[in-house]
Amino acid sequence: MNRTQFNLIAQRIFKSQNQRVAVEAVIFDGLSSYEAEKRFDVPKGTLSRNVRKYKNEADYITTVTAA
Secondary structure, X not given: OXXXXXXXXXXXXXXXXXHHHHHHHHXXXXXXXXXXXHHXXXXXXXXHHHHHHHHHHHHHHHHHHHO
């Protein structure tokens, strides 16, 4: 998945720009969820859940397109 595809999915499932940027940093830049939460001022514990939500959505889309 590239950043353009990420942005399309992230805009649909995350309301906050901070959350989108933080999830992007975890997925593409290799930051830990903990470090990204501190850096992008996302509430503690939220980012792990959001990364999991994004990965589930990306897996679903991949499954649907492969069918």
